Amino acid sequence: xxxxxxxxxxxxxxxxxxxxxxxxxxxxxxxxxxxxxxxxxxxxxxxxxxxxxxxxxxxxxxxxxxxxxxxxxxxxxxxxxxxxxxxxxxxxxxxxxx
Numbered sequence: 001x002x003x004x005x006x007x008x009x010x011x012x013x014x015x016x017x018x019x020x021x022x023x024x025x026x027x028x029x030x031x032x033x034x035x036x037x038x039x040x041x042x043x044x045x046x047x048x049x050x051x052x053x054x055x056x057x058x059x060x061x062x063x064x065x066x067x068x069x070x071x072x073x074x075x076x077x078x079x080x081x082x083x084x085x086x087x088x089x090x091x092x093x094x095x096x097x098x
Contacts, residue, residue, distance in 0.1 A: 002036060002094045004029055010072065012084040021072040021084060029092075030067030038096055047098035051091040053080040058098055 008023040025033070033046055041047055045060035046068070055076050061068040070090070082088055 004092045007089050009087045010084050023070045025068045027067050049093040052088050055079045
């Protein structure tokens with residue numbers, strides 16, 4: 001099990017008629033994740049548990065450029081009163097059993 005924490009701004013991207021929210025993980029966090037010996041899932045993603053405030057969920061982080069991205073569901077943002085542009089403290093727990 002590996003536990004990481006970082007701060008990152010919530011970004012939003014338009015895709016077709018919809019939009020999605022995400023975090024770009026800091027490069028140093030991406031480097032740590034890249035070096036982990038854990039098995040990768042689809043799209044070379046890494047399964048993890050993410051936490052923002054009191055809200056936790058099982059998800060994946062996906063490789064993107066020099067790091068990884070964490071997609072954020074609207075219900076997770078609403079649960080913590082977070083909007084695009086806010087900087088949030090994120091905890092990630094990576095385990096083989098996820």
